Amino acid sequence: MNGFERRKQKKIEQIYSKAFQLFAEHGFQRVSVNEIAQQAKVSPATIYNYFGTKEQLYADMLIDWMDRQLEHYEGILDSERSFPEKAREIMLHEVSNLKILSDEFQQVPSSDRSGLMGMIESYSEQKIRGFFMKFVAAGKHEGYIREDLTEEMMLLYFNMYKNELGRYWESSEQEPENRNIDHLMELFFYGLVGGGGG
DSSP: OOHHHHHHHHHHHHHHHHHHHHHHHHOTTTOOHHHHHHHHTSOHHHHHHHHSSHHHHHHHHHHHHHHHHHHHHHHHHTSSSOHHHHHHHHHHHHHHHHHHHHHHHHTSOHHHHHHHHHHHHHHIIIIIHHHHHHHHHHHHHTTSSOTTOOHHHHHHHHHHHHHHHHHHHHHHTSOOOHHHHHHHHHHHHHTTTOOSOO
16 A cells, blocks of 8 residues: 555545544434534545545445454454353444444434445345354354354344344343343353353
């Protein structure tokens, strides 16, 4: 990457960062390109040159944010921790990220929402599925996931569990306690019959 490309990349990262803050705080409708440009210390023309429209900036910003979350998950999965510890941390991050995404989507006009949902589904198909297959392979290798379970079944199980955890913590309006998380993770791995030695 030459000097020009590095400067451009740095500007784009600054735009993403400030746009994310502004959209999260004020909502998609209330934030203008001029405000984002002012906060990111670039000209509005720069934003239009890079992204074309505010809608495209929003979509690209979300993809960038999801890329960074996935990178973080890869780091957790590659760490020296035990598989249950990795699964616990990834699931907690996923619940928190679901909340961020659902809050973000509340702010987007319904006319643009279906396009964004399609984009996220496509992203999930391409990138998240690859990561999840690595996650399942690691769990099987360490003996925490049954060999006969398919990736599809594991993905369904993981998503059901994660979505319900998100709803549970949202409705309780409090930070999840460590004890509760440990019990829920034990249920995740060993079901109601038990066998996790806790």
